[in-house]
Amino acid sequence: MSRPVLEVTDLKKIYGQGEATVHALRGVSLTVERGDYVAIMGSSGSGKSTLMNILGALDTPSSGRYLLDGVDVSRLSDGQLALARNRLIGFIFQAFNLIPRTSAVANVELPLAYAGVKPKERRRRAMAALDVVGLADRAGHEPNQLSGGQQQRVAVARALVTEPALLLADEPTGNLDSKSTDDVLQVFDDLSAAGRTIVIITHEKEVGDRAKRLIRLVDGGIVTDARQSPLHLPPVGAARVAHGRAMVAGRHTR
Amino acid sequence: MNFFEVIRFSLRGLSANKLRSALTMLGILIGVAAVILLVAVGNGSAKAISDRIEALGTNTITVMSTGRGGSSSTSLTKDMADALVDEQMAPDVKSVSPVVSSSSATMTYEGTDHSVATFVGTTPAWFTASTTPVERGSAFTDDDVAQGRRVVVIGKTVAEELFPGVDPIGKQVTVGGALFTIVGVLADKSSTGFDDANDRAVAPLTAVQQVLTGYGALTSIIVEAADPDRVDAVQGQVATILNQKLDVDPSSTSTPYRIQNASSLLETQSQTAATFTTLLGAVAAISLLVGGIGITNIMLVTVTERTREIGIRKALGAPRRVILTQFLIEASLLSVLGGALGVAAALIGSQFSIVGVKPVIVPSSIGYAVGVSIAIGLFFGGLPAARAARLRPIDALRYE
Numbered sequence: 240m241s242r243p244v245l246e247v248t249d250l251k252k253i254y255g256q257g258e259a260t261v262h263a264l265r266g267v268s269l270t271v272e273r274g275d276y277v278a279i280m281g282s283s284g285s286g287k288s289t290l291m292n293i294l295g296a297l298d299t300p301s302s303g304r305y306l307l308d309g310v311d312v313s314r315l316s317d318g319q320l321a322l323a324r325n326r327l328i329g330f331i332f333q334a335f336n337l338i339p340r341t342s343a344v345a346n347v348e349l350p351l352a353y354a355g356v357k358p359k360e361r362r363r364r365a366m367a368a369l370d371v372v373g374l375a376d377r378a379g380h381e382p383n384q385l386s387g388g389q390q391q392r393v394a395v396a397r398a399l400v401t402e403p404a405l406l407l408a409d410e411p412t413g414n415l416d417s418k419s420t421d422d423v424l425q426v427f428d429d430l431s432a433a434g435r436t437i438v439i440i441t442h443e444k445e446v447g448d449r450a451k452r453l454i455r456l457v458d459g460g461i462v463t464d465a466r467q468s469p470l471h472l473p474p475v476g477a478a479r480v481a482h483g484r485a486m487v488a489g490r491h492t493r
Numbered sequence: 494m495n496f497f498e499v500i501r502f503s504l505r506g507l508s509a510n511k512l513r514s515a516l517t518m519l520g521i522l523i524g525v526a527a528v529i530l531l532v533a534v535g536n537g538s539a540k541a542i543s544d545r546i547e548a549l550g551t552n553t554i555t556v557m558s559t560g561r562g563g564s565s566s567t568s569l570t571k572d573m574a575d576a577l578v579d580e581q582m583a584p585d586v587k588s589v590s591p592v593v594s595s596s597s598a599t600m601t602y603e604g605t606d607h608s609v610a611t612f613v614g615t616t617p618a619w620f621t622a623s624t625t626p627v628e629r630g631s632a633f634t635d636d637d638v639a640q641g642r643r644v645v646v647i648g649k650t651v652a653e654e655l656f657p658g659v660d661p662i663g664k665q666v667t668v669g670g671a672l673f674t675i676v677g678v679l680a681d682k683s684s685t686g687f688d689d690a691n692d693r694a695v696a697p698l699t700a701v702q703q704v705l706t707g708y709g710a711l712t713s714i715i716v717e718a719a720d721p722d723r724v725d726a727v728q729g730q731v732a733t734i735l736n737q738k739l740d741v742d743p744s745s746t747s748t749p750y751r752i753q754n755a756s757s758l759l760e761t762q763s764q765t766a767a768t769f770t771t772l773l774g775a776v777a778a779i780s781l782l783v784g785g786i787g788i789t790n791i792m793l794v795t796v797t798e799r800t801r802e803i804g805i806r807k808a809l810g811a812p813r814r815v816i817l818t819q820f821l822i823e824a825s826l827l828s829v830l831g832g833a834l835g836v837a838a839a840l841i842g843s844q845f846s847i848v849g850v851k852p853v854i855v856p857s858s859i860g861y862a863v864g865v866s867i868a869i870g871l872f873f874g875g876l877p878a879a880r881a882a883r884l885r886p887i888d889a890l891r892y893e
């Protein structure tokens with residue numbers, strides 16, 4: 240067995256001081272193996288986003304250890320962190336975080352540009368990623384010309400475009416209708432079947448059910464951690480591709 | 494990611510925020526143009542004044558009578574002028590030109606009248622002493638003066654008024670009921686004051702005295718020094734001779750005459766002008782500062798948005814160096830472009846005369862203005878970006 244992609248031990252995150260202190264994470268320990276598909280659920284304010292930001296190397300914990308691919312993230316330099324964020328991790332924000340007044344395709348191209356991909360190749364791959372989320376026809380639109388769901392799908396495309404080994408998604412389906420949700424989840428299932436590691440935060444039970452492993456957070460701590468399907472097999476969703484697509488189609492044609 | 498790509502990113506960033514880019518550039522443009530133009534106006538007026546003084550001749554002194562009412566005991570006479578030509582007492586004097594002038598002479602040619610602003614009667618030395626050379630034809634001679642011949646050299650304006658399209662030389666005009674023959678035309682003289690330096694006529698002293706002014710007092714005596722460095726010496730020598738002639742008590746502080754020294758006038762004048770330019774420069778510096786504050790404001794107002802954008806870029810894997818380069822290029826493009834436009838605006842503006850002054854650009858002011866505005870643009874454009882690039886991505890994203 241290779242070393243785990245993510246390994247956190249006794250992770251704590253404390254916001255503010257004195258009266259206003261918030262313990263967003265109270266000692267989370269978690270190991271995610273390569274190829275796993277983990278769903279994190281929990282009520283609002285339970286610390287899901289906080290955990291995710293730390294896993295994405297966007298934030299630092301107050302205490303605890305975080306190994307990304309076996310490397311202690313707190314030891315990485317700015318350049319190494321940038322490299323990890325660019326090549327290793329695809330991050331989907333709860334709040335989309337698209338760059339304003341910049342077209343959808345330019346937003347999707349951005350990680351490729353920082354990876355040093357040539358402009359032509361970049362454009363081709365960005366268009367392909369937009370096509371996957373069904374937004375090829377909106378490529379030239381700027382974020383404020385897109386609906387919330389469309390913006391979210393642009394954010395998904397941006398995270399997928401570098402084909403990262405680790406996909407971290409903070410409620411990627413929060414603003415989507417069931418059709419779009421299914422499309423996006425299908426992409427995740429395919430990625431998982433292709434051996435990539437996925438961690439996804441969700442409020443929806445159906446989304447959680449499709450993951451191989453379900454973690455529940457309450458008040459900054461893990462309360463349950465259940466394996467729903469074997470690590471080395473494709474996720475349940477991927478197995479019923481044809482069936483699921485037909486079902487979705489049927490639901491919508493009605 | 495190569496440098497060329499970063500430049501493309503910067504250009505895209507600038508075009509994505511057109512209003513902000515335009516306002517920033519406008520701020521720099523105004524600051525730069527104001528500094529250059531104000532300094533140019535100050536310099537221009539200083540130059541105008543010194544030109545006017547230099548036109549008087551820097552190696553001459555002018556003796557004028559202060560006595561009012563033409564009392565014979567205090568007025569300047571031809572006799573005194575002759576006394577100034579004295580190898581012993583005034584060795585540094587090169588020439589002496591007694592001058593009478595009339596401002597009410599009317600010149601008539603074939604029915605056309607022209608009222609000449611200054612009709613000067615003098616000796617041939619006047620032409621060099623007053624730096625008013627003859628352009629066409631010739632000046633009159635000492636012999637003309639001795640004989641009181643009625644010949645006249647006219648200025649450009651007079652020639653244009655009376656002889657449009659005709660060569661005036663050899664023509665005869667009537668002045669004060671007497672016929673004068675035109676022998677020459679004066680070279681163009683820059684007139685920077687209210688009166689036209691080209692609107693004049695010069696004739697032999699004796700002729701003018703006979704026809705126009707009478708044989709009374711001289712208007713002034715122009716004394717030319719042998720060397721510009723000897724002007725002060727000449728002034729002393731002239732004063733000594735005149736005091737003797739006019740019986741002035743050496744201990745008395747007031748003399749019946751006044752000596753105007755062009756070079757000392759020029760000196761005081763250029764000092765005043767320098768002060769003036771410095772003052773305008775200070776005003777300009779303030780306007781540059783205000784322009785700078787404008788730039789700063791615009792840059793700081795957008796700092797929230799920029800910080801968030803930097804957060805996103807970092808989250809997507811942009812190294813700090815690339816972010817910094819991008820934002821610094823953005824800032825420098827804005828300030829360089831704004832500065833260049835400001836210089837262009839100033840150069841165009843300097844073609845027009847401002848409040849009656851023709852601005853003369855001071856090259857160093859361009860350097861200063863552009864330098865300062867670029868520094869301001871870079872500092873306030875680069876500083877927030879540098880700060881944001883150092884933040885953790887999540888903190889940059891949350892920045893408010």
Ligand SMILES: Nc1ncnc2c1ncn2[C@@H]1O[C@H](COP(=O)(O)OP(=O)(O)OP(=O)(O)O)[C@@H](O)[C@H]1O
Pocket residue numbers: 254255261262263281282283284285286287288289290333891
């Ligand atoms: N920057 C911050 N400063 C102070 N407190 C914070 C900050 N960010 C989060 N918190 C607090 O930490 C706790 C966890 O926040 P977090 O965003 O992780 O919740 P969440 O589980 O993602 O919730 P949701 O499902 O609503 O997105 C919350 O109580 C929140 O108020």
Ligand SMILES: [Mg+2]
Pocket residue numbers: 287288289333409
């Ligand atoms: Mg959240």
